[in-house]
Amino acid sequence: MAKRRLPRIAFDYLDGGVEDETCLERNRKAFERYRLVPRYLVDVSTRDQSTTLFGHTYSSPFGIAPTGSTGFLRRGGDEMLAQAAAAANIPFVLSGSSNASIETIAAVAPQHAWVQLYAARDPTVTHDLVRRARDAAFKTLVVTVDVPVRSKRERDIRSGFGAAPRPSPRVLIDMLLHPAWLAVIARHGIPPFESWLPYVGANARALDVAKFLASQFPAPQTWQDLETYRRLWPGTLVVKGILHPDDARRAAELGADGVIVSNHGGRQLDCAPAPIEALPAIREAVRDRIVLAIDSGVRRGADVLKAVALGARFVFVGRATLYGVVAGGLAGATRAIDILREEIDLVMAQLGCRSLADLDGSLRTQ
Numbered sequence: 630m631a632k633r634r635l636p637r638i639a640f641d642y643l644d645g646g647v648e649d650e651t652c653l654e655r656n657r658k659a660f661e662r663y664r665l666v667p668r669y670l671v672d673v674s675t676r677d678q679s680t681t682l683f684g685h686t687y688s689s690p691f692g693i694a695p696t697g698s699t700g701f702l703r704r705g706g707d708e709m710l711a712q713a714a715a716a717a718n719i720p721f722v723l724s725g726s727s728n729a730s731i732e733t734i735a736a737v738a739p740q741h742a743w744v745q746l747y748a749a750r751d752p753t754v755t756h757d758l759v760r761r762a763r764d765a766a767f768k769t770l771v772v773t774v775d776v777p778v779r780s781k782r783e784r785d786i787r788s789g790f791g792a793a794p795r796p797s798p799r800v801l802i803d804m805l806l807h808p809a810w811l812a813v814i815a816r817h818g819i820p821p822f823e824s825w826l827p828y829v830g831a832n833a834r835a836l837d838v839a840k841f842l843a844s845q846f847p848a849p850q851t852w853q854d855l856e857t858y859r860r861l862w863p864g865t866l867v868v869k870g871i872l873h874p875d876d877a878r879r880a881a882e883l884g885a886d887g888v889i890v891s892n893h894g895g896r897q898l899d900c901a902p903a904p905i906e907a908l909p910a911i912r913e914a915v916r917d918r919i920v921l922a923i924d925s926g927v928r929r930g931a932d933v934l935k936a937v938a939l940g941a942r943f944v945f946v947g948r949a950t951l952y953g954v955v956a957g958g959l960a961g962a963t964r965a966i967d968i969l970r971e972e973i974d975l976v977m978a979q980l981g982c983r984s985l986a987d988l989d990g991s992l993r994t995q
């Protein structure tokens with residue numbers, strides 16, 4: 630449904646990966662390598678998939694990963710995802726290149742929204758973004774580290790995403806063939822990256838804000854910067870995009886509270902391992918010192934359970950809920966969450982698990 634609703638320039642941005650998209654494929658294949666062995670003759674008439682993470686008991690072991698430009702895909706998409714997450718009692722991570730501002734989302738989902746940081750080249754901007762997140766009473770800051778450069782996303786290059794401000798005739802015709810999406814853009818314009826507006830000018834146009842963001846991002850980032858964020862951020866600090874055990878260990882040593890083992894949904898390094906493959910060694914390296922979460926390639930409830938059985942405390946989904954919000958707005962986002970939640974519940978019953986703690990021992994590799 631999301632594909633039908635969006636012109637190619639927007640759908641390919643949502644759906645695509647880097648270069649040959651082998652990483653994108655590997656993320657799925659890696660989950661398929663694992664089996665969950667059912668256990669029967671257990672009374673599973675009541676099942677509980679709740680998980681406590683950083684002091685909050687969430688109703689499911691998954692949350693919504695940060696995705697930039699969501700408002701371009703569906704007007705108000707950030708707000709809808711945040712609202713759906715809060716209603717379902719799961720976390721929603723606001724992207725560093727979101728359309729809705731930090732302050733807006735703090736008001737929409739005060740107990741459930743986390744905020745993701747994309748550092749700017751100008752450190753005063755970065756520090757101000759962190760300050761604003763703190764002042765808006767966010768409890769959890771997610772620092773994404775896997776974008777040292779803009780990656781070569783060939784679908785975006787072909788479709789013209791993020792290129793010329795004036796779409797080519799081919800792109801225009803495709804937009805005209807998707808009137809539901811186009812009507813909203815024609816009426817309201819392309820939404821700006823609202824968190825970045827104050828650094829450009831309150832009345833700046835979306836294009837000016839996008840140009841500013843492009844001039845500031847990606848910024849060079851080192852371990853020293855992570856130390857700085859740890860000093861600036863009084864709350865929970867999570868590092869997203871880790872795939873090497875030594876990096877996970879170092880993040881823990883610098884005082885991070887958790888890492889998200891992730892390859893950015895196959896959008897950054899095409900030869901990167903699938904997070905599910907990288908997880909066991911990372912778990913071995915950090916043991917229980919920090920919380921380990923995982924994302925990339927999760928499409929089914931069983932994938933969530935496989936990740937938990939392999940030692941992840943929590944799982945994030947990017948595209949799964951994006952497809953939902955694009956297809957059906959708030960109801961679509963809620964539906965996507967419900968589908969995953971229901972699948973987790975059904976698979977738990979087959980595995981003889983009343984709670985996630987019972988999962989141990991259900992996993993087999995091929």
Ligand SMILES: Cc1cc2nc3c(=O)[nH]c(=O)nc-3n(C[C@H](O)[C@H](O)[C@H](O)COP(=O)(O)O)c2cc1C
Pocket residue numbers: 642643644656694695696697724725726727745773869891892893894895896924925926927945946947948949
């Ligand atoms: C359209 C799109 C935009 C994304 N934007 C961001 C972003 O702004 N910040 C970030 O840390 N990760 C971003 N990601 C990566 C997601 O947070 C997450 O790691 C990835 O989507 C997980 O893979 P999945 O889509 O297979 O679930 C984006 C992913 C997608 C699909």
